[in-house]
Amino acid sequence: MASRISRRGLLLGGAAAGVGAAGGALGHRWATADPPPVAEEAVLNGERTVPFHGPHQAGVETPPQSHASFAAFDLGREVDADGVRRLMRLLSDDAARLTRGEPALADTEPELATVPARLTVTFGFGRGLVERVDPGAVPEWLRPLPEFDHDDLDPDRGEADLLIQVCADDPVTVSHAVRMLGKDARAFTVPRWTQTGFRRAHGSESDGTTMRNLMGQVDGTVNPRPGTADFDDLVWRDTDQGWLTGGTGLVLRRIVTHLDTWDELDRPAREAVIGRRVADGAPLTGGGEHDEVDLTATDASGLTVVPAFAHVRRARTDDPGERIFRRGYNYDLRDHGTPEAGLLFAAFQADPVRQFVPIQRRLDELDLLNEWVTTVGSAVFAVPPGCEEGDYVGRTLLEP
Amino acid sequence: MASRISRRGLLLGGAAAGVGAAGGALGHRWATADPPPVAEEAVLNGERTVPFHGPHQAGVETPPQSHASFAAFDLGREVDADGVRRLMRLLSDDAARLTRGEPALADTEPELATVPARLTVTFGFGRGLVERVDPGAVPEWLRPLPEFDHDDLDPDRGEADLLIQVCADDPVTVSHAVRMLGKDARAFTVPRWTQTGFRRAHGSESDGTTMRNLMGQVDGTVNPRPGTADFDDLVWRDTDQGWLTGGTGLVLRRIVTHLDTWDELDRPAREAVIGRRVADGAPLTGGGEHDEVDLTATDASGLTVVPAFAHVRRARTDDPGERIFRRGYNYDLRDHGTPEAGLLFAAFQADPVRQFVPIQRRLDELDLLNEWVTTVGSAVFAVPPGCEEGDYVGRTLLEP
Numbered sequence: 001m002a003s004r005i006s007r008r009g010l011l012l013g014g015a016a017a018g019v020g021a022a023g024g025a026l027g028h029r030w031a032t033a034d035p036p037p038v039a040e041e042a043v044l045n046g047e048r049t050v051p052f053h054g055p056h057q058a059g060v061e062t063p064p065q066s067h068a069s070f071a072a073f074d075l076g077r078e079v080d081a082d083g084v085r086r087l088m089r090l091l092s093d094d095a096a097r098l099t100r101g102e103p104a105l106a107d108t109e110p111e112l113a114t115v116p117a118r119l120t121v122t123f124g125f126g127r128g129l130v131e132r133v134d135p136g137a138v139p140e141w142l143r144p145l146p147e148f149d150h151d152d153l154d155p156d157r158g159e160a161d162l163l164i165q166v167c168a169d170d171p172v173t174v175s176h177a178v179r180m181l182g183k184d185a186r187a188f189t190v191p192r193w194t195q196t197g198f199r200r201a202h203g204s205e206s207d208g209t210t211m212r213n214l215m216g217q218v219d220g221t222v223n224p225r226p227g228t229a230d231f232d233d234l235v236w237r238d239t240d241q242g243w244l245t246g247g248t249g250l251v252l253r254r255i256v257t258h259l260d261t262w263d264e265l266d267r268p269a270r271e272a273v274i275g276r277r278v279a280d281g282a283p284l285t286g287g288g289e290h291d292e293v294d295l296t297a298t299d300a301s302g303l304t305v306v307p308a309f310a311h312v313r314r315a316r317t318d319d320p321g322e323r324i325f326r327r328g329y330n331y332d333l334r335d336h337g338t339p340e341a342g343l344l345f346a347a348f349q350a351d352p353v354r355q356f357v358p359i360q361r362r363l364d365e366l367d368l369l370n371e372w373v374t375t376v377g378s379a380v381f382a383v384p385p386g387c388e389e390g391d392y393v394g395r396t397l398l399e400p
Numbered sequence: 401m402a403s404r405i406s407r408r409g410l411l412l413g414g415a416a417a418g419v420g421a422a423g424g425a426l427g428h429r430w431a432t433a434d435p436p437p438v439a440e441e442a443v444l445n446g447e448r449t450v451p452f453h454g455p456h457q458a459g460v461e462t463p464p465q466s467h468a469s470f471a472a473f474d475l476g477r478e479v480d481a482d483g484v485r486r487l488m489r490l491l492s493d494d495a496a497r498l499t500r501g502e503p504a505l506a507d508t509e510p511e512l513a514t515v516p517a518r519l520t521v522t523f524g525f526g527r528g529l530v531e532r533v534d535p536g537a538v539p540e541w542l543r544p545l546p547e548f549d550h551d552d553l554d555p556d557r558g559e560a561d562l563l564i565q566v567c568a569d570d571p572v573t574v575s576h577a578v579r580m581l582g583k584d585a586r587a588f589t590v591p592r593w594t595q596t597g598f599r600r601a602h603g604s605e606s607d608g609t610t611m612r613n614l615m616g617q618v619d620g621t622v623n624p625r626p627g628t629a630d631f632d633d634l635v636w637r638d639t640d641q642g643w644l645t646g647g648t649g650l651v652l653r654r655i656v657t658h659l660d661t662w663d664e665l666d667r668p669a670r671e672a673v674i675g676r677r678v679a680d681g682a683p684l685t686g687g688g689e690h691d692e693v694d695l696t697a698t699d700a701s702g703l704t705v706v707p708a709f710a711h712v713r714r715a716r717t718d719d720p721g722e723r724i725f726r727r728g729y730n731y732d733l734r735d736h737g738t739p740e741a742g743l744l745f746a747a748f749q750a751d752p753v754r755q756f757v758p759i760q761r762r763l764d765e766l767d768l769l770n771e772w773v774t775t776v777g778s779a780v781f782a783v784p785p786g787c788e789e790g791d792y793v794g795r796t797l798l799e800p
Contacts, residue, residue: 044604046603067571111616172614179732199571200572203446204517211752332578
């Protein structure tokens with residue numbers, strides 16, 4: 001239990017902000033340091049850091065930062081396992097520097113690196129990368145999701161060999177880190193796509209407030225809590241998973257929201273579609289945001305309060321294993337062509353086929369929300385475990 | 401002098417955050433309220449407000465927020481002066497609500513309106529709008545800038561009838577306000593373009609730190625200070641300017657920075673191009689960021705320390721009237737097609753032809769920085785004075 005607590009301290013930005021790693025786990029040894037007695041508000045948020053090194057990669061359990069960029073790359077045709085190894089060493093090294101608020105090794109704008117603002121860099125491997133390195137090491141679930149009836153997938157937002165998820169509370173920090181890491185990747189890869197999202201800014205709301213999406217809904221209420229055994233079971237599965245022990249899986253889906261037709265719905269209709277009150281995200285059957293929805297409750301006319309087509313009813317499951325950890329971001333692009341707004345649905349789980357697919361199948365079959373949202377991008381990545389100082393992410397696959 | 405101080409208090413978000421307007425100016429009378437004794441850090445930044453009402457529009461003197469969106473519209477063919485009046489009443493009313501942290505009148509997502517985060521909404525009129533209302537009221541300078549040799553202008557980022565500048569410290573707040581105000585404008589206008597930018601987040605750096613652009617340079621050191629007589633002279637010119645008394649002019653230029661070739665320059669070369677040190681923005685002739693550059697200083701070989709082609713030398717003038725107030729934002733678009741990064745150069749001044757054009761002419765003639773930057777969008781707007789509660793922006797033109 002001590003190890004679980006210290007691992008949590010290691011990985012949660014809030015607790016570990018600005019200090020070295022603490023505790024030990026997974027048979028590795030991590031540097032230990034007592035956190036200095038710094039008053040929470042005496043430090044600028046821009047100075048806060050989240051340790052890059054640890055048993056798990058940062059950017060999963062880390063309380064979501066305000067800004068995220070998901071940048072995907074394909075390996076160059078000629079890049080072999082050795083090339084991937086060099087690439088991941090380079091990327092890990094620069095990610096570690098940048099997350100400390102230090103310039104990348106060949107940083108062309110080192111002054112832009114001085115505001116870490118809880119920067120995290122999280123690497124994900126697509127099926128193509130793992131196959132290139134060791135076809136026998138591809139997890140069964142690391143493949144495109146089954147296509148769902150309501151999907152309208154654009155291959156330009158699809159599967160890729162390498163994902164770099166960059167999150168921070170400062171948009172300049174994200175921009176700079178994405179550019180520097182993209183330059184590291186340049187000799188080894190071709191860029192596939194980048195998707196950029198945002199949440200409320202640091203200091204806008206009390207910590208722990210569930211985000212709202214651009215449809216105005218509280219989004220992400222039912223979510224396992226980082227640092228709990230439940231979370232570890234669902235996301236990390238620290239038991240023997242070969243090179244992915246201590247890692248996880250990421251499903252990233254780009255969900256366009258059709259706000260113009262959503263506007264035509266009045267408030268009761270919106271609430272019926274979701275099954276929750278707009279005002280506070282509480283179930284239509286009463287209570288507060290985090291209370292359980294009563295799917296059997298009926299109204300005066302004998303109909304269930306939460307309709308058969310409601311999103312919460314379709315998303316819910318009695319199988320505790322069919323749950324995921326959501327860490328999504330809004331997006332709203334107006335600078336080029338037709339405006340597009342929606343959600344970068346990012347969900348971490350140990351096994352997307354076992355955990356995400358059944359949920360999405362139920363939503364696909366019958367969820368009235370499908371009238372106003374369309375998934376246009378979908379990709380699955382294996383997120384390797386973290387690494388200790390001096391090591392690199394992906395070593396468990398590349399030098400097992 | 402008392403009136404200048406109180407006007408400054410009225411317009412600077414930091415001082416006036418969350419409280420009503422104070423002081424009087426320009427012959428109008430403004431509501432008065434004693435600021436409540438709130439400790440600066442006891443209030444979430446998301447709760448802070450900047451008054452919409454006042455002698456000048458907010459969003460000019462307001463310390464720059466982290467996020468900005470510049471949304472441009474053309475009037476529908478059939479919209480006459482009466483239509484513009486109705487449009488500006490609607491927009492002013494909703495802008496006032498949103499900046500108070502209240503929903504727009506017909507807000508479809510009222511819960512997204514509850515975090516003002518120093519939201520400002522600033523309206524600008526293009527030549528087309530003023531001509532539609534009263535051709536005799538068009539200021540001489542309200543027309544496209546002369547085309548400069550290094551410009552490569554895209555008409556899709558060009559002149560438009562109406563600009564809505566939306567700034568806040570929270571990207572969700574900006575997104576929501578842009579959407580609501582865009583819906584107000586829908587019946588009267590067609591959207592032309594939207595340009596979105598960012599600076600460092602609230603809490604990332606100490607207040608008053610000069611921004612850096614994505615080339616890594618300190619950008620905006622020489623800038624008149626809001627609240628000074630110098631600023632008022634350059635920006636507001638509160639003397640008789642007809643309907644624009646208490647207003648100003650805005651030049652908005654989209655400047656692409658060619659970061660890949662900029663990367664090829666080493667640090668001394670970059671410093672020679674600009675004439676300032678990268679590290680701290682200080683002139684190459686010594687001192688600190690805000691010290692005057694010595695254009696006559698020579699090095700051991702007898703050459704001027706600041707080269708003839710340096711940006712600071714070309715930008716500088718001995719005519720104190722040829723100065724502008726810069727309030728620009730970085731942009732970095734990677735989500736669609738070829739990535740594009742640069743600067744949304746936004747500069748306020750009473751007379752762009754008298755103030756901005758001579759500076760830009762000198763830069764256009766000889767500024768080595770032109771090798772790495774290209775202006776691809778350019779538009780000029782007249783920014784009407786502010787209005788008092790219950791009134792609307794543009795009344796001085798529309799109901800003189």
